[in-house]
Amino acid sequence: MSAFRLFAVVFLFCGASLARAEALVLLTENLAPFNMSVNGSNFAKGEGVSGISADILRAVCQRAEVECQQILRFPWQRVYQQTLEDGGYGLFSTARTQEREALFKWVGPIATNHWVLLARGDSPIQLANLQDAARYRIGGYKGDAKTQFLLDRGLSVQTTLRDNENVRKLDKGQIDLWVTSDQAGRYMARQEGIDNLRVVQRLHTAELYLALNRQTPDELVQKLQTALDALRAEGVLQAIEARY
Numbered sequence: 001m002s003a004f005r006l007f008a009v010v011f012l013f014c015g016a017s018l019a020r021a022e023a024l025v026l027l028t029e030n031l032a033p034f035n036m037s038v039n040g041s042n043f044a045k046g047e048g049v050s051g052i053s054a055d056i057l058r059a060v061c062q063r064a065e066v067e068c069q070q071i072l073r074f075p076w077q078r079v080y081q082q083t084l085e086d087g088g089y090g091l092f093s094t095a096r097t098q099e100r101e102a103l104f105k106w107v108g109p110i111a112t113n114h115w116v117l118l119a120r121g122d123s124p125i126q127l128a129n130l131q132d133a134a135r136y137r138i139g140g141y142k143g144d145a146k147t148q149f150l151l152d153r154g155l156s157v158q159t160t161l162r163d164n165e166n167v168r169k170l171d172k173g174q175i176d177l178w179v180t181s182d183q184a185g186r187y188m189a190r191q192e193g194i195d196n197l198r199v200v201q202r203l204h205t206a207e208l209y210l211a212l213n214r215q216t217p218d219e220l221v222q223k224l225q226t227a228l229d230a231l232r233a234e235g236v237l238q239a240i241e242a243r244y
Contacts, residue, residue: 022220023067026057026090026210027079030072031163032187033244034093034111034208040191042074053093055240056110056231057210064227066220075161077143087215093208095145105216107224108209111241114182115146115203120170121196125177130155130201139166139175146179149203167192179203 028035028049030042035051037044049070061068068090073079083091084103095113096106117133119125127133134155140147142159150157158175160166167189169175178185182199189197212221231237 022065023088024061024069024090024212024216024220025088026068026070026092027083028054028070028072028092029074029076029079031093031181031184032191033183034113035072037072042072044072045070048072052241052244053110053208055243056228056237057092059231059236059240060107060110060224060227063231064223066224075143076141080143083211083213085213087213090210090212090216092210094211095206096209096211097145097148097206099148100145100211103214104211105214105218105221106209106211107221107228109207110210110228110237111208113184113206113208115149115206116180116182116185116199117201117203118170118178118180118182118185118197119176119200120173121198123176123198123200125200127201130203133177133201136176137174138177138179139169140179141166145206146181146203150179164188164192167194170197 030036033051034053035049038048038050046069049072054070057068057070079091083089093111093113094100096108117138125136130153138150138155138157140150140157140159141163142161147157147159157179163180166175166178166180170178171194177200186197189195210224
């Protein structure tokens with residue numbers, strides 16, 4: 001093989017490796033209105049994934065010229081573990097908690113999530129503080145940061161693999177309170193035909209991020225962050241959120 005041909009082969013190989021390095025699979029779940037499948041199923045990819053965070057990350061990847069494939073799967077714990085273990089993967093919309101900080105590399109914030117305890121509109125429950133909630137049956141989503149927030153404070157939570165099950169349990173009186181986000185919880189309840197809910201306790205305001213596997217090159221993380229910051233400054237993020 002001539003020196004020229006050898007150089008060409010090495011160049012093409014390095015170019016292909018670089019292209020692969022700048023391709024990401026972004027995993028998510030149904031957490032409306034931030035990320036959700038268009039047809040309401042527990043699997044979607046590409047344009048079948050919609051929502052505030054999904055649309056923002058599409059714009060970010062396009063601006064950064066990074067190939068990103070969005071895949072929505074169930075349950076959350078599965079996609080969380082895959083992102084934790086496998087290079088080339090990211091996860092959204094992810095609360096950036098102290099426990100998770102060192103486990104991923106982060107891009108964001110991409111959205112803001114308000115954590116609350118919801119009750120039925122006709123419920124007489126009044127809470128003076130969070131510990132008062134220990135007297136009631138609380139429903140939550142397994143593996144979710146909001147559920148963990150209560151567990152860390154000594155409260156018991158009945159968890160489900162599908163968060164919309166908590167909507168029905170609350171409506172039927174099988175739980176008294178539901179730990180969820182104000183935006184996502186109300187959106188999910190409306191999809192189940194339930195509008196009569198009220199906030200009995202505000203817990204926390206969490207900024208949502210794209211969590212990337214630790215093997216993701218720092219240069220790629222910074223490229224995505226720079227694109228996000230530019231889009232925010234241009235008002236693109238606010239315009240996307242306004243659509244939902």
